[in-house]
Amino acid sequence: MGTWEIRGGHLVLVALEGLIKTADGFVEADLKTAFPWVKDTLRASWVTNRLRCPEGRLVSYVHQGYASRYERDRVFDFEEGRLVAEWLILNPPEPIVYRIDEHGHRVCVEGMCAWAEETVPDPLGSEDFREVYKVWGRPPAAEQDDGYLLGGEYRHPPR
Numbered sequence: 091m092g093t094w095e096i097r098g099g100h101l102v103l104v105a106l107e108g109l110i111k112t113a114d115g116f117v118e119a120d121l122k123t124a125f126p127w128v129k130d131t132l133r134a135s136w137v138t139n140r141l142r143c144p145e146g147r148l149v150s151y152v153h154q155g156y157a158s159r160y161e162r163d164r165v166f167d168f169e170e171g172r173l174v175a176e177w178l179i180l181n182p183p184e185p186i187v188y189r190i191d192e193h194g195h196r197v198c199v200e201g202m203c204a205w206a207e208e209t210v211p212d213p214l215g216s217e218d219f220r221e222v223y224k225v226w227g228r229p230p231a232a233e234q235d236d237g238y239l240l241g242g243e244y245r246h247p248p249r
Contacts, residue, residue: 094134096166099173101141102133135171149181162219164201169199177202178219186213 093105103121110119115121125132146161159181167175178196180186188196196219198212216219 095131096173097131101137101166101168101171101173103132103134104130134168137168137171139168141166141168180214180219188212188219196216 091107091169092103095102095104106119106121106124106197108119108124109116110123121128121132142156143164143166144156144160144162145164149159149161152158163177163179163181165177165179166173176190178188178190179202180188183206187199187202188195189199196212198210200208200210
């Protein structure tokens with residue numbers, strides 16, 4: 091199991107847990123055991139792909155991999171480990187897509203196409219995106235904690 095971070099615009103492997111098979115059997119492994127030449131972290135220069143990180147409360151459960159839907163998705167596009175695009179998608183009822191600029195500001199857009207620059211009205215206005223329930227009318231229950239979960243999915247970009 092790997093722990094990843096985005097540091098300085100690059101995807102970085104910061105921790106690793108697991109087992110490695112040796113001549114003597116299986117031994118517990120960490121980042122140093124698996125990659126002895128690495129000092130602290132390993133820049134993921136081999137990753138040219140799109141990564142999806144679900145955020146928020148579970149909206150609809152699907153018993154199949156990462157098909158369940160959450161309130162929001164963060165989507166990151168990487169080329170050779172370098173972050174080239176970041177997206178924020180508010181899911182219910184229909185996805186609301188934001189392009190995130192290098193300063194962390196959001197702009198509501200029609201879809202996740204790098205060439206599509208056309209903006210659309212933002213249904214949240216200046217509201218905090220964590221309050222997406224204001225758009226689709228399902229506020230958190232008072233007896234719940236904030237209920238936010240994080241997860242991840244590795245997907246191949248369309249060719």
